[in-house]
Amino acid sequence: MVDGAEGGTGAAPVEFSDHVGMPMRDGLRLVHNTLVGIGLRDQIKLGASGKVVSAFDIARCLALGADWCNSARGFMFALGCIQSRSCHTDHCPTGVATQDPLRQRALVVTDKAERVRNFHRNTLANLADVLGSAGLQHPDQVTESHIMIREGSGQAKPLSTVLPHVGAGALIAAEHDPIVAASLPEPFKTYWTKSRAETFASAATS
């Protein structure tokens, strides 16, 4: 499961929210490429979460390599969250994240349950529409080539032409072959041969 730095609750330490972690799309691509590079991608399912709200958000995650998406934010919105970021104070103004019985009354379960259900149903219906408009019949069929992005130059290109790709088994080969290691895309080229299984610290810094 790849959970992007953009996720988390309003209770997260501000320094962590602002400076620790990486955006979900980068992290997802990093993990996907790592699994491809060590030959395990077909044995491990990859989930992703981080600002996934709309049907297109889901399609983009799938294109980047996710097998499924989790969404907290969208469901929180449907439930009434207004992002006041006071979850940790027990003073949630909408009754979503509080143990205070008085504040909890702001969340009318019978009303909000219907909204959450509608959000989920309509988002999946929208996803089916988006996939259908591209001639696809199943979320598994979404690839990098189905998403277009516009570069700084203004030119639109398929996502597949700008994403970093690691060849199958290339990270294993890179450990013994400097030529393969030098041909890896960043950040693998810089960090892969310095990484170790037993610690998060880089071999170059510890």
Ligand code: SF4
């Ligand atoms: S509305 Fe409630 S759940 Fe949403 S961010 Fe504020 S405190 Fe947290």
